[in-house]
Amino acid sequence: MNNIKSKFSIKDLENLSGIKAHTIRIWEKRYNLFEPNRTDTNIRYYSLSSLQKILNISYLNNNGYKISKIANLSSKQIPAFVNEIANKNNNNNHSVNQLKIAMINFDQSLFYKTYNDLISEISFSKIFYNVFIPLLDEIGLLWQTNTITPAHEHFIVELIKQKIILNTEKALSNFKVSKKANTYILFLPENEVHELGLLFTNYQLTNSGFHSIYLGGSVPLESLDFLTSQYNDITFISSFTVKPDKDQIEKYLSKFSNTLLKDSNNKLIVSGRMTSLIDNQTNPKIIVCNSTKEVIENLQQV
Incomplete structure (x- = not known):
């Protein structure tokens, strides 16, 4: 049975992206950025792709892109622009967002890919302070607001723990x-x-x-x-x-x-x-x- 969370309320999107639900609704109506689905009881919900999109939009918006310009980008251009900015600025917010997606999906491969990209550029100590700690701070809030479950938290914490132990073993070898x-x-x-x-x-x-x-x-x-x-x-x-x-x-x-x-x-x-x-x-x-x-x-x- 697939227990990956695939349906998100607008409050979930707010908690995960930092963009207010009211703003998301405005962007949705004015720019057709999202296409929410509805349950049998007519309750709106958003897909995993919508979550990925709002995280990317939030990242671009925080890096100086106006929402009107973002709205004119295609679904392929948005992540391409995000990757371009992240590679150029070595910005850790993108990595935090990627690790959130890995956590939501219980996706070890995405965690390892994101980590390996980081460790090729910066030290493990910088990863811990600049990526893992901000991620863990956000996870605490997400858990309190019921956006994620304790299982999500345990999943990502154990992966981070593995990396600390691995780097300690490397330090011991020298x-x-x-x-x-x-x-x-x-x-x-x-x-x-x-x-x-x-x-x-x-x-x-x-x-x-x-x-x-x-x-x-x-x-x-x-x-x-x-x-x-x-x-x-x-x-x-x-x-x-x-x-x-x-x-x-x-x-x-x-x-x-x-x-x-x-x-x-x-x-x-x-x-x-x-x-x-x-x-x-x-x-x-x-x-x-x-x-x-x-x-x-x-x-x-x-």
């Missing part, structure tokens, strides 16, 4: 140990599994020649306590996306500090959505960051 003595231990607290940012941080550390130990998701503090008997000058790195719970964050950090940081040179760097709930963090050994990029910037100073 690994040269830095003179820096620190050990970096990357982990997620118990019942936390959102690890993309942590995986990328591990890639950056490995690529820079630092000794990192990646423990992954749902790690109890007791496991970390054992490592303090094996290494000195540890920088722990974590991300709180859904855990610890709101009313447990301060307690968790206090226990972490008393168990793993007290009377040592150890530090903790933490990021993630839940860190916005941390009040009056004054422990100099705990650094709270707003993003993965900020975590990596702090690592350069540790």
Whole structure:
């Protein structure tokens, strides 16, 4: 059975393209840009080709093309103009749009083609910051508005995860140990599994020649306590996306500090959505960051 989403409401088009539904309706009536279908109960819906077209139109419009000019282009000219501009300007918005289509269609081939085109032009770090992070930010909003399902999110996240792991393996094949003595231990607290940012941080550390130990998701503090008997000058790195719970964050950090940081040179760097709930963090050994990029910037100073 084919479960690929092929019918889109005008609200879906708005959420995916960033163009207001009211504007889409005006363009539809004035320029005949789209031909919506109707269900048996007379509800309008749009096809996958309409979604691709609105993404391309949005891209051209954002790059200075007036809608009246776009309306005069043929169905073959529109994507050709998009590719021409994308190749000339090295614009990442087109890549983000392509990855959205790959996600909607569960299309691994399109994901790999888009990624391979990018990696031939820019570094993996730039792909992560300039393409993957904007894509993931949009995916969060699309999921909240029911434009996509959790399955779509899991599909694209797992593909991105594969690329991070692949690039980490490449970095390890050329690994040269830095003179820096620190050990970096990357982990997620118990019942936390959102690890993309942590995986990328591990890639950056490995690529820079630092000794990192990646423990992954749902790690109890007791496991970390054992490592303090094996290494000195540890920088722990974590991300709180859904855990610890709101009313447990301060307690968790206090226990972490008393168990793993007290009377040592150890530090903790933490990021993630839940860190916005941390009040009056004054422990100099705990650094709270707003993003993965900020975590990596702090690592350069540790």
